Amino acid sequence: MDRGSVVIPADNISDELGDIIADILGIDPGDVVPELARGDIAEWDSLAHLRLMTAIEERFGVRFTMQEIEDLSSVEALRQAIATRAS
């Protein structure tokens, strides 16, 4: 898979991220709010979290450390992490 770096404008990150989360977790995009976190809903269990992180890495061309994968557990935290790397 091509993991070339992709520069995404900041306001687009939220939208893209929202799409990925909704898609991977199989939930309504409207339910993806910044406060939504792993464990809040049944769909976002530990395995889904790993798939989500892989999808984010692939889509945004970023790479997370093991610790980050464990720690980044809310939509907002993910958005910030991506924004930091993508700039």
Next chain:
Amino acid sequence: MVVAGIELGAADLRVLRDQIRAVDLGGASVSTFRSFERQLRGLTGDMCKIAYLGNFTLDLLPPFVNVRAAAEGILAAGRAGGIAQHMQALFDPQSDILQFAPDIMLLALSPRLLRPDAFDRLSAASADERRVLKDELLAHVEDWLQLALEQTSATLLVSNFVTPAHPALGVADTAIDHGEAELYLELNLGLLRLCRDKPRVQLVDMDRVAARVGKDRAFDPRMFHLAKMEWSEVMLREAAIELVRHVRAAKGLARKCLVLDLDNTLWGGVIGEDGPAGVKVGPGDAQGEAFAAFQSRIKALRNRGILLALCSKNNPADVDELFALRTEMPLGRGDFAAEVIGWEPKHLGLQAIARSLNIGTDGLVFVDDNPAETELIKEMMPEVEVVLLPRDPAQYVGVLNALTCFEKAVVLRDDVEKSAKYQEEKERRSFADGSGNLAAYLAGLGTKLSIREATATDLARVHQLVTKTNQFNLTTRRHDLGAIERFVASPDHQLFVAAASDRFGDLGQIAVALLVREDGNLVIDSLLMSCRAMGRGIETALMNHLKAALIESGAERLVGTYIPTPKNVPVARFLAASGFTPVERREDGTEAYELRRADARPQDCSWIEVQS
């Protein structure tokens, strides 16, 4: 990169299968997979139930397998067992896995997780201790196999062990007695032997899959430490493909016959243009070597009991000459159980091949370098597996390797001999009915054709043909005798009449063509042929004659029209097939075509001797 661009709405497995096949799953995004998985969940039907047991996290594998299986038209449902409960799952008849009643059961073990202490101390252990470890691990798998064979009727897929990419002792590892590399080699050899000769057991060579992926890519330490996942995302995808191959093999779904084109498929070049000596196959030239490698790989398929057939648009005599001349090619005439060499559309050829081999057309795989041919077959025969070869012959072998439709669980002695039996049968049959295949038949007819301009003595016969011919008739213009007389006399008209004969006798005058000079063009007013002369390419010879007339006349183009009637469907594509360009399709259904001088090239019909 695709985020979520796949349209939902698959009504059944077939539609979904086609959607999945349209996507390159290798490069597809996680989202794409998820989308397919969701659609799959909505489908019901004949399920292939697959249980996944092992001592590392396998939960992410079933979705990949389900999507891959769907791409092959198999509806699969997966159930993963509890981690490291591969034995427990089988002891208790009420267990989730046994209640699931799987058709297929995978065992995937990580040796390191099975004996963590032993592997931690491995480089410090003695050779004997390592041997004992190996024996224990093999005994463990053997115990599981016994239990699984007793407790289920599933086909068992036993994954071998992925040998480590970086032994602890580095390059010195292979120099010692029973180092890590040797241990894994012995383990995997032991597994191979354990699984062999047990009809319900197949060894899955995951080590080879990981090697294909690249061992460093196959393992993601983050995922391993976080979730005990031995396999990275890319390894999961490759493993899924391999598992689906095994599922196909277990279900006996191998296709039966590989049908091949000739020009630019089995050799570089076109016999009709380069001649039998000029096409490239064999040493001395990179292209030739690539084609020879492809032929060798195809030949090896025979050892699986797969039949080979040819379907080529070529002059039969040229093909005969080539096989007689190029005996150094890996494939010989005798390797093919059926052949259709001729000018009919290839879907007819494939149907004939299936009939002659007494197999269904859904047992065929069709390989061609020409997208026009592959698209035709995809449309006319969706049950055939169609493979369009890429532009570079160096990639041909890879394309063959990527096919999953020829997977068999076991190859028997019988399979190897089957192809030979078909060859004998083929020869016997052609001897018996005397005609063999179409190519041989046409050549054997010895057709002779004479074409000339009509004179007064031909009037009656020409008139008869003009009024009676319905099928092979482009415009169905029923000129009366008076009109025909005028055409013969007129300097602006050329009325041709063709007479044919063959080995069996004289067919008489069987075709008429009328050209009219108009506005610097030659217009085909009429082109018709008696139905008893059809099916042997006489129309091609006739059209060649008209093309020659165009060149000679100095006119700019040949103009032709197809006026459809309920009876003349046989000529619907004739002008296009002769190289004419469609110009217009009118409201009444008539089709106008033209052929410019520069494009007026004769087509091969060398099995007909033309005198004009």
